Amino acid sequence: MSIFKKMLATVGIGAAQVDMLIDDSSIAAGDLLEGVVRIQGGRVDQQVDDVYAYVMTTYTKEQNDTKVEQEAAIAKFLLAGKFTVEAEQTYEFPFSFKLPETTPVTMGRTPVWIQTGLDIKEAFDPKDQDRVKVSPHPHAQIVMDAVEQMGFRLREVSCQYAPRHGRGLPFVQEFEFVPTSEFRGRLDELEIIFYPEEDGIELLLQIDRRARGLAGFIAEAMDTDESFVQCRFNKSELARGRHSIAGELSDLIRRYV
Template identity: 50%
Template sequence: MSFVNKLLASVGIGSAKVDTVLYRDQLIPGEPVEGVVRIKGGHVEQTIDSIYLQLFTTYERKSNDSTITSHAELGSYPLTRPFTLKPDEAKEVPFSFTLPLDTPLTLGKTRVWVQTGLDIKNAVDPSDRDYIAISPTPLVSAFLNAVQSLGFQLHYANCEQASGMFRNRLPFVQEFEFVPVNGVNRQRLDELEVVFLPQADGIKVIMEIDRRSRGLSGFLAEAMDMDETKISLFVTDRDIPNLPQMIQSCISRFS
């Protein structure tokens, strides 16, 4: 390669381009993410140190008195070893990786995407972003449906910075906030918050029951956050037929 071409490559002029094609862009956690990465050489020969995929999502965290939207990496997947890409050369690299079980659902402001990059020595790193719609697993879907069958309506869902009992491998959890709109729970609760922590053989569910305040004592309890109770339960696919009864039993005990 001539000195001029090396210089062009080093500043990214005429560099390689990358485009990822996903075979499916609507998935549930645990399913394979499959597709192909297409690379097109630029005007000069370049050494590609690696092609890699990263899975990202967004979450909100507090900083002083402000709310900041941050990115969290859910997984990283290297695809190739170093190779040389000639001018105008086209390559395709097929891939497949498993969508992590703790991938959040794409509800509200939450977004999930695959980001593709090329590591090119001394050059601009071209990248490509492809969004995925994430739907709930059958067990999570059954739990959400069971909550709604008890007279609750989903009011809010968001990924927020995790702490304490919620902390896992990721810096956030996805919270689902329900409000009672009919039935016996409308008189008992202000809201019900649900967090799912997926396990290999089921799901640990954290529920925060926010009781409706009654009278002066209830007002004082609410002011001191004493009207909130956190409980956890572990559910599997075998529990799906009994989920409404299980959830209502927990609510009745603490409301």
């Protein structure tokens, strides 16, 4: 019977189970995620090499003129090393790890989840998935507040395949804003990619101008009307608040429209 149970455990029947219990599933990018990982032993003893957690999301990629959804691991954390999960026994490991600053926010249709698993050689690896609600990094939030103050309305948030700008990831999260006041009629939209860091934030702005006359129409038709602009704010600049950031961003955009 013991051999039969081991055979079943290799395909997941009667095997160990893992469950992540998160203290608070609403968290800002860059903050600590804390909780407990609970492992319930199955019908037989099993050797576990690693207990790990992936921070996961999805992004859109075009393949053969079709948009497909891909999964991406933003980061991996080792929660526990090699040990034996004895049959019918329960184990709990407290965990604490920092959510990467570049974790996408869960706006629009962007999901973020923690995938916890046990690495068991020559056997079924049990996994658990837990959704988390991610708000913007504090540095990104200041800039978003500044953009809103400038009279822009957030229209869409999406994760798109862009390995060139992903900083080690295959995608970027784009925030698309439309002007409602000063830049209305001069600008179609403003797209921003945020790269928050501990000591500041870098922005990649895509400034899409409105077509003006025949020359503008040709530029749009040839997809050359978009300008990519990089800028950075350090912590001391961000500490001045959204009013100061709004002024600097407005001056920057005016140079391109």
